[in-house]
Amino acid sequence: MKIALRHGAGGEETSKLIHDIFASHFQNEILNKMEDSAVLPKLDGVPVFTSDSFVVEPLFFPGGDIGKLSVCGTVNDLTCMGAKPLYLTASFILETGLETETLEKVVSSMAATAEEAGVKIVAGDTKVVEGNGGLYINTAGIGVRPSVCNISAANLKPGDAIIITGTLGDHHATILTQRLQMETSLQSDCAPLNHMVQTVLDAGVDVHTIRDITRGGLATVATELAEASGCRINLEEEKLPVCEAVKGLSGILGLDPLTMGNEGKMLLAVPHSEAEKALAILQNTKYGKDAVIAGEVTEGTSVYLLTALGSYRKVLPLRGEGLPRIC
Numbered sequence: 001m002k003i004a005l006r007h008g009a010g011g012e013e014t015s016k017l018i019h020d021i022f023a024s025h026f027q028n029e030i031l032n033k034m035e036d037s038a039v040l041p042k043l044d045g046v047p048v049f050t051s052d053s054f055v056v057e058p059l060f061f062p063g064g065d066i067g068k069l070s071v072c073g074t075v076n077d078l079t080c081m082g083a084k085p086l087y088l089t090a091s092f093i094l095e096t097g098l099e100t101e102t103l104e105k106v107v108s109s110m111a112a113t114a115e116e117a118g119v120k121i122v123a124g125d126t127k128v129v130e131g132n133g134g135l136y137i138n139t140a141g142i143g144v145r146p147s148v149c150n151i152s153a154a155n156l157k158p159g160d161a162i163i164i165t166g167t168l169g170d171h172h173a174t175i176l177t178q179r180l181q182m183e184t185s186l187q188s189d190c191a192p193l194n195h196m197v198q199t200v201l202d203a204g205v206d207v208h209t210i211r212d213i214t215r216g217g218l219a220t221v222a223t224e225l226a227e228a229s230g231c232r233i234n235l236e237e238e239k240l241p242v243c244e245a246v247k248g249l250s251g252i253l254g255l256d257p258l259t260m261g262n263e264g265k266m267l268l269a270v271p272h273s274e275a276e277k278a279l280a281i282l283q284n285t286k287y288g289k290d291a292v293i294a295g296e297v298t299e300g301t302s303v304y305l306l307t308a309l310g311s312y313r314k315v316l317p318l319r320g321e322g323l324p325r326i327c
Contacts (some may be wrong), residue, residue, distance in 0.1 A: 003098040008128025021104050022124065024282040025111040026090070030122040038122040040087060045144030048083035050074060054137045059106065061178050063171075063188030064263070066137060067106035071113040071262055072192045073214070074141040079194040080210045080266070082151035082201065084142030085117060090124040091138040095131025106135065117192035155208040156229035161275035162295035165196070165288045168218055169246040169260030175309040177249065186245050189264035189287075196285040197266070205278045208268040212262075219258040220317040221267055227300030237307050237317065239294045258305075259318040269297060 006013045030038050054070045056266070071088065079086040094103065114121055119141070144278030145151075169191040177184045193212070200207060209229075211221050218240075222233045242250075245285075246285045248303060250257050264287060270278045275293050303315040 002133075003094045003096055003100065003128060005096060005097045006130055007094070007132070008126060008174060011034065014126070014175035017100075017136075018126065021073060021100065021107050022126070025104075025107045026121045026124070027165070028122065028320045029043060029119045030087075037246045038087070040122070040142070043144050044144075046147050046149070048081050048143045048145055049080055049140070050077040051079060051138070054139070056175065057156050059135055061188055062186065063174060064128050065106055066135060067108075067110035068113045069190050069263060070137040070139050071110050071117060071119070072289060073192050074139040074210045075117045075119060075192045075227075076266070078114075078141050078143035079197050080212055081143075081145060081150075082149040082210065083145040084198065085119045085211045087142045088114065088119055089140045090121050092124070093136040093138075094126065094127045095134040096128065096133055096276055097131065097133035099133070103135065103233070104177055105132065114193060115276045117194055119322040120195075121208055124128050130140045150151050151207055151210055153209055153211065153225050153228035154246060155232050156157075156225050156269050156297055157208055157271075158299050159272055160208055160269040160296055160297040161232060161272045161293050162222075162235065162297065163275065163279060163282065164213070164218070164281055164292055165268070166264070166290040167241045167243045167246065168213070168262060168265065169250065169255075169257040171248045171263040172217070172260035173249050176253075177318045182192070184245060184249075186249075189262050191264035191287050194263060196282065196287045199266075199285055200268070200278050200281050203277070203283055205270055205274050205281070207268055207278070210268045211269075213265045213267055214263060215258040216318040217257070218267065219256070219303065219315045221235050222315065223317040224302050225267070227255050227268075227326055229297075230301065232298045233295060233303045233314070234298060235295035235303065235305050239289050239292055241294070258315060265324055272296070283327055
C-alpha cells in the first residue's frame, strides 16, 4: 500500500497507520498511553535537550538507513555533552506514494537502534504532503548529566590530546557511491556512541570536550572547537585514520577526508596525561577499536595539519556545498 493524503487527515486511516506501524514498533509504558504529550518520570540529573532533522537520500544504504540515522544522530548529540540519553520523539513527514512497507522497515530500524542505545521513543507526529514517495524525520532527545559534568566546546585546553574514535569519511563515501550506483565494500559508520563514551566517563577520565564528526567533517568540527575555546589544534596527517577504500575514492574524485562526514565517529579532548588510558578504553569497545591519538591542543588559534613532509598547513572548514549532501 502507498501513502495517500488520507493517511494524514487525522481520521480512521491515520489511526490505523499509527497503530499498525508506529505503535507496534515503538511501544513502551509512556508511549502506550497515547496522550497528546509524554509525561516523563522525574529526571535524576541536569536535563540536556537536543533536536535534529534527517533528509538523507537514498533512504537505505550499506550500514544503515534514515531511521537508524535519526536515532544515532540524536543520541550522539546528547552524548557529546556528557549526557545519558533517555527519551526521544520521532516526527515523520511522508510524501504521497511512499510504500508503507518502506515506512515499516524504517520504523523497525529505529526501534532496534533505540533498543541498542537504551533509549525510549515516547512521542511523535505524522504529516503527509504531496510528493514522490519521500520520507523525512525530525527528532528531539532528552538526557541527563551529572551536575559536576562540565564537558563543553569551550573547555578545550592547551595540553589536551585529540582522540579520533575511528576512520574518517565512511558515511560520506558510502552515500556518494550509492548515488553513483557504484559497487564497493564501503559501509556507513552510523552507530549510537553513548555506551562507548560512557565507558570512558565511568573510568574517571577527565574529558574536556566531545564532538561528533558529522557534516563538514573533522576540519569543520576542529575549526569550531578552536574558535569556541580560543586555542590552536594541531593534527598529524600520518596519524589520521582513513580506510583504504575512502582514500581511493577521495583520490579519484578529488575529495578531502578531512571534510567528509561521518555518523559514528567522535573527537574527544582529554589531558595528555590521560590520553593513553582513554585510548585503551575506547579501543576495547565495539565502535572505538580504530581510535587513535591524532593531535594536540596548544596556545594560539585555528587548526593546523602537520603534513607527512614535516610542515604545517592551515586546515579550513568545509566551504560551499559538500558533495554529496549526506543528510
